[in-house]
Amino acid sequence: xxxxxxxxxxxxxxxxxxxxxxxxxxxxxxxxxxxxxxxxxxxxxxxxxxxxxxxxxxxxxxxxxxxxxxxxxxxxxxxxxxxxxxxxxxxxxxxxxxxxxxxxxxxxxxxxx
Amino acid sequence: xxxxxxxxxxxxxxxxxxxxxxxxxxxxxxxxxxxxxxxxxxxxxxxxxxxxxxxxxxxxxxxxxxxxxxxxxxxxxxxxxxxxxxxxxxxxxxxxxxxxxxxxxxxxxxxxxx
Numbered sequence: 001x002x003x004x005x006x007x008x009x010x011x012x013x014x015x016x017x018x019x020x021x022x023x024x025x026x027x028x029x030x031x032x033x034x035x036x037x038x039x040x041x042x043x044x045x046x047x048x049x050x051x052x053x054x055x056x057x058x059x060x061x062x063x064x065x066x067x068x069x070x071x072x073x074x075x076x077x078x079x080x081x082x083x084x085x086x087x088x089x090x091x092x093x094x095x096x097x098x099x100x101x102x103x104x105x106x107x108x109x110x111x112x113x
Numbered sequence: 114x115x116x117x118x119x120x121x122x123x124x125x126x127x128x129x130x131x132x133x134x135x136x137x138x139x140x141x142x143x144x145x146x147x148x149x150x151x152x153x154x155x156x157x158x159x160x161x162x163x164x165x166x167x168x169x170x171x172x173x174x175x176x177x178x179x180x181x182x183x184x185x186x187x188x189x190x191x192x193x194x195x196x197x198x199x200x201x202x203x204x205x206x207x208x209x210x211x212x213x214x215x216x217x218x219x220x221x222x223x224x225x226x227x
Contacts, residue, residue: 033214040121042200042219043157058214090156101147102215104156 002026006091006105013081013112021076021108023091029103031094032074033058034066036087037107043090049074081112116140119201119218127226130191134221136184136201145204146177148186150197151220157200160186191225198222 007022025032033048035058045058049068063085065077074093078085091105119136126132138146146163161168163175163184174187184201201218 035217040219043217045214045216048214101159101162102157104158106156 004091004093004103004105006089006108008108009106010109011111013078013110015081015083015112017078017081019078019081021078021089021091021110023074023076023105024072025074025091025093025103026072027093027095027103028071029093029095030071031096032068033092033102034064034074034076035090035092036060036085037090038087046076046089078110083112086110086112116205116216117201117203117218119199119221121219121221123222123224125224125226126191128191128193130225131187131189132191132223133188134186134199134201134223136186136218138182138184138201138203138216140203140205140216141182143182143203143205146175146184147202147215148173148175148184149200149202149217151200152197157217160199188223191223193225193227196223196225 004025030051034046035043037043044060046064047066049055052068052071055066068074089108092102094100094102117138148160149157150160151157161170163177165177167176172189176185198220200220203216205214
């Protein structure tokens with residue numbers, strides 16, 4: 001099994017550019033989420049989804065959009081990149097909502113200049 | 114008060130030592146508890162779930178004290194390969210569909226020294 005696949009692994013953006021981070025899972029998990037990880041801050045939830053067609057905001061949603069058109073895919077879109085969005089982004093999926101193991105993708109290291 | 118608090122470390126211990134990590138959480142409604150391990154520049158991976166009665170997996174023992182809202186992880190006979198950051202993770206336990214979210218501590222860094 002591929003598990004959770006994130007692309008790209010690395011990205012450099014200029015301020016104001018937009019881009020989409022891709023996330024796909026092949027485990028038929030209903031629950032998917034996006035986190036960002038910054039030094040000294042731990043992982044913070046950006047957006048999450050409990051199933052196709054359903055998304056909700058996490059702790060730090062500003063500047064990001066998500067959609068969930070299929071069970072497998074949960075892309076994260078940066079609308080207008082800012083230096084404050086420089087971070088490592090992780091996508092995760094789990095069978096249940098918060099009570100079962102979360103599987104993470106390998107992460108996307110994003111730098112906004 | 115942060116929802117999940119951990120001592121950031123670093124903990125530098127010699128091989129073979131026993132080391133303990135502590136974690137406190139603020140939401141008394143939390144229902145599920147985990148320890149994740151994160152290697153440098155890698156994704157977090159589940160180390161073990163934490164059950165009310167305490168549980169053990171080889172050299173690793175996890176304990177939960179709901180009354181004190183406290184979680185611990187004990188590593189015995191430390192190996193070089195145990196060097197990583199250990200994340201305390203709590204399910205927020207809010208009611209309503211879709212409101213069960215994982216809250217991560219900032220992590221405790223462990224370095225096991227030869």
